[in-house]
Amino acid sequence: MRDGAFKGKWQVAAAMDAYRVEGTVPMGKVRQQFTLDVIAADTADAEHRVYSIIGSRHKAKRRKIEINSCDKIDPRESREAQVIDHFREQLATMEPLPTKESPAQEALPKEEE
Template sequence: MKVYRAVGFFRQGKTNQDFSMDLVAPDEDGAREKIMSNFGSRHGAKRREITIQSLETIDPSESSAPVVISHFRNN
């Protein structure tokens, strides 16, 4: 599993909402799928309304996201 940092925006009503999130995924396609699923579930955004501007692999120690810290706690 790798840690990814995604930066982009999604349509929220008549405006665009920026986002930056760190997540754990097996590969880049898995990370994109988690992002789409997350914003679809939480905000009701359709996949075509979500734009991922960058998706990069980062070192787990660079992240302060609880899901990343929890996943790599023993490593």
């Protein structure tokens, strides 16, 4: 038997994080902007997952897809079903994100009781 034919231990995936990837992809004669939230081990993995998703959905080649940014995000910020499902146990124990007040509400005087 050759070496490495059977793995002695299961290879465990690295800890996964949520990433937000933004870029553009050609759709006919125009370039469409996109934003995708994906689960990945690192930024390179997130970019490859986006290439795979966009390519399978829209038949766009990897060299035609432009990725402008790839940032790690808090899973509570995402609305993607896959991200919410992956982090559901963590989200159940986390506190909700603080809501931002609109500038109009900040300008109003606060009522004292």
